[in-house]
Amino acid sequence: MSYRTLLAILDTPKNTRQVTDFAVAFANQFQAHVIGAHAEAVAVVPLVAPMEIPDPVTVQALQDMAHRETEEVETLFREAARREGLSHEWRSFVTSSGFNSAALVDSARSCDLVIAAQGESGLLSEARSELESFLFESGRPVLLIPHILTKPQPIRRVLIAWNGSREAARATFDALPFLLAAEEVEIFTVDAAETAAQTADMAGVEIAATLARHGIKVSVNSQQKSGLAPAMAIENRLSDGSIDLLVMGAYGNKRWWEMLFGGVTRTLLDSMTALTLLSR
Incomplete structure (x- = not known):
């Protein structure tokens, strides 16, 4: 692809x-x-x-x-x-x-x-x-x-903000060409919810296994009960990991709700520090 x-x-x-x-x-x-x-x-x-x-x-x-x-x-x-x-x-x-x-x-x-x-x-x-x-x-x-990036650089490290949503899945597979070319790909979850299919500790493992079958070098990092809002946790991880590309789903809530009350998508768009691939 x-x-x-x-x-x-x-x-x-x-x-x-x-x-x-x-x-x-x-x-x-x-x-x-x-x-x-x-x-x-x-x-x-x-x-x-x-x-x-x-x-x-x-x-x-x-x-x-x-x-x-x-x-x-x-x-x-x-x-x-x-x-x-x-x-x-x-x-x-x-x-x-x-x-x-x-x-x-x-x-x-x-x-x-x-x-x-x-x-x-x-x-x-x-x-x-x-x-x-x-x-x-x-x-x-x-x-x-983002405004701060003036010249293209190789995309070596990719962070996927994973919450198991339709939007996150769409963004992940839309980003496959970048993921295949990257040196490292990290699945990052924040305060993942317990579901019938998986525990919070296992969040992101299944999508990581799918990407690994494509030959992608992928790891999983789960952050639980840190007290940070998801957007802040993602921003911190972008900085700590020297990430070149953030992959995430856009507007998990209705757009009018996000416009009134904010949301992860809007917050991250306001303070972008890395290339960001969004899918809806």
Whole structure:
């Protein structure tokens, strides 16, 4: 199994350089085709009483600015892809929906892996909200690059945040190409619940055995009753283990619940220190 088609979400010139560098590295590693995708915003001008008529000159100026950014993003992507001799293509969409553009979501559904930059934190961040909705709707694994990582590095150590959920299982098998190439893979559980199928001490053992049958070097680490929230325990393990890639399921609870009350996914997205592969 390998990733053969990568979709790189290119938002601004600033994060285009970062995302393209990582997309190029993974394309070379997996001999993959790379699609660079950009959503060009439709210019919107607030209407002001009493006339409530938008100024066409202002609207056109804003649209021209957005289009110039699209051209800059495209140039950066194409130059990097050509320099590396990659199989690639460019797709841009003019939309008021950002990442939630139906055309962009459709493009993602035909890809093996989506690569994007970490969204801005905060509930009021429009880009962050769009990224989360895109993750929820696309049905494909999304690899997020944290702000602090500026250059690709080999993925040698992988941490799988395992809670036995559908989302965690999906993420684990979506990450197989990375797991097969890694030197070490750790199944990490936090305060695992007792079930009819296993005790808390045995949590993660069965999925570890399955991965081992693929030839993956895998270990199991279970943390019980530490008093730490799962997100904090995972963050500590990422730091202690010098982890290159975190694999986890996204939004185990309903999204509206997580938006109101937080959750492991949202907490970790706010403080990413490693590449993070999320599946829903």
